[in-house]
Each structure stands twice: as C-alpha cells, then as structure tokens.
Amino acid sequence: MRMLLGMGLVLVLLSGTRAGQDPIDPKKLVGKWEQPEVKEKKQEKMVMELTADGNAKLVYGDGSKLILTFMYKVEGKMLKLKAVMRDGEMLKDYTITKLTDDTLEALEDKKKVTFKRLVKEK
Numbered sequence: 001m002r003m004l005l006g007m008g009l010v011l012v013l014l015s016g017t018r019a020g021q022d023p024i025d026p027k028k029l030v031g032k033w034e035q036p037e038v039k040e041k042k043q044e045k046m047v048m049e050l051t052a053d054g055n056a057k058l059v060y061g062d063g064s065k066l067i068l069t070f071m072y073k074v075e076g077k078m079l080k081l082k083a084v085m086r087d088g089e090m091l092k093d094y095t096i097t098k099l100t101d102d103t104l105e106a107l108e109d110k111k112k113v114t115f116k117r118l119v120k121e122k
Contacts, residue, residue, distance in 0.1 A: 023074075023076045023077065024074050024076070024077055024079070024096050024099055026073075026074040027052070028099055028101075029050045029074065029079065029099070029104070030050050030051060030052050031049070031050065031117055031118070032047055032048070032049045032117070032118040033047070033048045033049075033050070033104050033115035033116065033117055033118065034046070034047050034048075034115060034116050034117075034118050035047075035048070035113060035114065035115050036116070044060050044061045044065075045060070045061060045062075046058060046059065046060050047059045047063075047118065048115065050072060054071055054072055054073060055069070055070070055071060055072070056069070056070040056071070056072040056081055057069050057070070058070065058081075068083055068090070069083060070082060070083045070090075070092070071083075077095055077096045077097075078093060078094070078095055078096070079093070079094040079096055079106065080092075080093050081093070081094075092108070093108070094106035094107065094108050094113070095107040095108075097112075101117065102116060102117045103115070103116060103117070104116075104117070
C-alpha cells in the first residue's frame with residue numbers, strides 16, 4: 001500500500017513539472033517589446049526588437065544613447081542574446097516564464113523583467 005501511495009505521489013510531482021517546461025515557439029517572440037522606465041530603480045525604458053532571421057536590437061532610452069545589435073536563439077525556455085564587441089562577446093540570457101500575445105515575462109540574473117508588445121502602427 002505504501003508503495004502505491006509513493007508511486008502515485010511521484011507521478012503527480014513529475015506531471016506537475018512537465019506542464020511549465022514546454023519550449024517557447026520562436027515565432028511568437030518576433031516583434032518589438034518594450035520594458036518601461038522605472039524611475040525608482042533608475043532603469044531606462046528599453047525596446048527589444050526580435051526579427052524572424054535571428055537578429056535582435058536593444059534600444060535604451062529614446063534611442064539616442066545606446067543601441068546594441070545582437071543575434072539570438074531560443075533553446076527551450078531560454079532566450080539567448082549574443083553580441084560581438086571590440087573587446088569580446090556580450091551575452092544576455094533570459095529564462096522566459098510567461099509568453100502571451102502582448103506580454104513577455106522573464107528572469108534575467110534571477111530578476112523578473114516584464115516586456116509589453118508594441119502595437120504596430122497602421
């Protein structure tokens with residue numbers, strides 16, 4: 001009897017962990033995503049643009065200060081950005097925790113970040 005209960009518990013735990021591990025569809029990431037400015041944290045607004053061909057652009061503030069160009073790939077729930085700089089490579093990894101049509105939530109260095117999809121102008 002104990003063995004049946006133990007096996008049932010293991011089965012429940014394993015099935016619960018699988019639900020959140022479905023890989024991200026890279027096509028759902030394509031577009032422009034905005035992380036709003038947070039004045040209390042002295043964090044500027046950032047717009048991340050992901051293209052279908054694996055390129056990404058990060059624009060900080062109003063775009064006049066810093067624009068970085070990356071290549072990206074999706075591995076499971078990981079969004080991996082890589083830029084080649086003069087003095088080496090710059091890597092940014094996001095673990096995606098939620099992806100809907102208009103919201104992208106992720107962890108970057110154990111810090112939660114939230115992006116909202118920018119609506120295309122008509």
